[in-house]
Amino acid sequence: MNRPSPPSAPAALPLSRLLAHTADAVQAVRAGQSLNDALAACPAEARPGTQALSFQVLRSLGRAQALRERLAKRAPAAWVDALLLSALGLAWDAEAAPYAEHTLVDQAVEAVKQRERAQAPFVNAVLRRFLRERDDLVRATDGDAVARWNHPGWWIKRLRRDWPPHWQTLLAVNNERPPMTLRVHARRGTPQGYQHRLQEAGLGGRIVGPHAIRLDAPVAVNRLPGFADGDVSVQDLAAQWAAPLLVGSGAQALPAGARVLDACAAPGGKTAHLLELADLDVLALDSDAARLARVGETLARIGLQAELKTADARDPASFWDGRLFDAILMDAPCSASGIVRRHPDVRWLRRDSDIEALATIQRDMLHALWPLLKPGGRLLYCTCSVFRAEGEQQIDAFLQRASDAHGLPSPGHALPVPHNGTAAVVSGTETAAHDGFFYAVLHKRPA
Ligand SMILES: C[S@@+](CC[C@H](N)C(=O)[O-])C[C@H]1O[C@@H](n2cnc3c(N)ncnc32)[C@H](O)[C@@H]1O
Numbered sequence: 001m002n003r004p005s006p007p008s009a010p011a012a013l014p015l016s017r018l019l020a021h022t023a024d025a026v027q028a029v030r031a032g033q034s035l036n037d038a039l040a041a042c043p044a045e046a047r048p049g050t051q052a053l054s055f056q057v058l059r060s061l062g063r064a065q066a067l068r069e070r071l072a073k074r075a076p077a078a079w080v081d082a083l084l085l086s087a088l089g090l091a092w093d094a095e096a097a098p099y100a101e102h103t104l105v106d107q108a109v110e111a112v113k114q115r116e117r118a119q120a121p122f123v124n125a126v127l128r129r130f131l132r133e134r135d136d137l138v139r140a141t142d143g144d145a146v147a148r149w150n151h152p153g154w155w156i157k158r159l160r161r162d163w164p165p166h167w168q169t170l171l172a173v174n175n176e177r178p179p180m181t182l183r184v185h186a187r188r189g190t191p192q193g194y195q196h197r198l199q200e201a202g203l204g205g206r207i208v209g210p211h212a213i214r215l216d217a218p219v220a221v222n223r224l225p226g227f228a229d230g231d232v233s234v235q236d237l238a239a240q241w242a243a244p245l246l247v248g249s250g251a252q253a254l255p256a257g258a259r260v261l262d263a264c265a266a267p268g269g270k271t272a273h274l275l276e277l278a279d280l281d282v283l284a285l286d287s288d289a290a291r292l293a294r295v296g297e298t299l300a301r302i303g304l305q306a307e308l309k310t311a312d313a314r315d316p317a318s319f320w321d322g323r324l325f326d327a328i329l330m331d332a333p334c335s336a337s338g339i340v341r342r343h344p345d346v347r348w349l350r351r352d353s354d355i356e357a358l359a360t361i362q363r364d365m366l367h368a369l370w371p372l373l374k375p376g377g378r379l380l381y382c383t384c385s386v387f388r389a390e391g392e393q394q395i396d397a398f399l400q401r402a403s404d405a406h407g408l409p410s411p412g413h414a415l416p417v418p419h420n421g422t423a424a425v426v427s428g429t430e431t432a433a434h435d436g437f438f439y440a441v442l443h444k445r446p447a
Pocket of ligand 1: 263264265266267268270271285287291311314332333334384
């Protein structure tokens with residue numbers, strides 16, 4: 001059997017310990033904490049292995065929950081439940097299991113012995129029964145949509161409504177491992193030149209965009225030639241469409257020195273790309289000071305500058321000096337439903353009601369920022385969401401309200417493209433794997 005490679009971890013680290021940390025992370029996500037925050041609490045030496053296992057468990061959590069409910073009607077205490085779910089999530093599909101299923105079960109029982117000894121016989125009994133009855137149990141859960149697709153029911157319902165021909169592809173893409181795509185610093189070199197540097201470093205990659213290279217396999221950034229010097233950054237292919245859309249080309253290109261507001265800038269991927277492409281006077285805002293600090297770090301690494309301010313973009317009085325902007329990038333806070341491959345916890349953390357709440361923030365922000373744009377200027381609205389309420393419906397409603405706005409040709413909803421690159425492209429011509437985004441370029445009529 002072709003098993004995926006087990007997560008790399010120091011040889012001295014027993015699997016039982018990684019499983020215990022994975023259960024901690026899964027328990028935290030089920031209690032509403034982000035996986036990033038949960039992993040920050042994991043000891044450094046166990047973090048890479050725990051992260052790899054947690055990602056796989058969260059991509060199988062719907063199935064694991066359905067199996068656990070059949071094996072034990074009453075949920076045990078939160079951590080023991082999270083451990084059971086971790087073992088079931090890793091073992092249920094023999095093809096995808098990172099370790100032999102008996103090893104997983106033995107080590108899960110060992111983990112519970114270390115922390116909740118009295119629960120060990122129960123965990124042992126549940127998991128041994130799972131091994132005996134696996135095929136029947138898996139078949140019995142196949143009809144449960146949450147188990148089948150590993151997403152909450154409301155999410156599946158929303159995608160079915162928003163994307164009748166594509167919803168199954170969208171759910172399947174979310175359970176893939178994400179591609180790793182690089183953006184070559186446009187002032188420092190070309191993708192062709194950087195591809196050679198990669199080859200010299202023993203790495204393979206394919207050119208997939210004007211500045212984009214998709215690596216054959218993800219690697220740690222410290223293995224990328226020139227990363228520390230800013231020659232290259234990590235950025236999804238569809239995220240790389242934002243800066244060229246705002247900067248424009250030919251007669252439509254922003255002039256040197258154009259004043260640009262990047263209203264939701266952190267961690268700074270799109271700010272950096274804007275500055276790599278053109279000489280712009282950029283004000284980069286974010287309401288989260290800690291995240292905004294990362295914009296500063298990114299710009300220092302690539303050797304370019306912008307003015308940074310912590311502020312709520314819905315409150316111009318708190319950041320605006322009264323000078324109109326030539327262009328505004330509004331990369332709005334959103335559900336992140338287009339980048340679930342990279343953040344497998346997101347689907348379990350969000351609630352259906354969050355989508356309306358986020359759409360209200362987006363609407364208010366558009367309303368607040370539009371008056372800051374010069375007549376004749378453009379605003380790029382984007383979200384990394386596949387939900388229509390955060391994309392097309394938001395912009396249609398805005399265009400109804402704002403009589404001086406009209407939409408320019410834009411990608412609209414670009415649904416995530418899987419690794420085989422064949423499906424789910426609604427607009428645009430890109431076929432290489434990328435995340436899901438929505439883009440609308442709005443033009444303000446001259447007065
Ligand atoms: C999708 S992320 C932006 C990603 C960024 N443009 C990039 O390419 O790296 C959205 C950002 O909006 C920020 N944000 C949320 N509410 C905000 C508000 N009211 N005003 C300004 N920024 C806000 C969040 O802190 C988050 O960093």
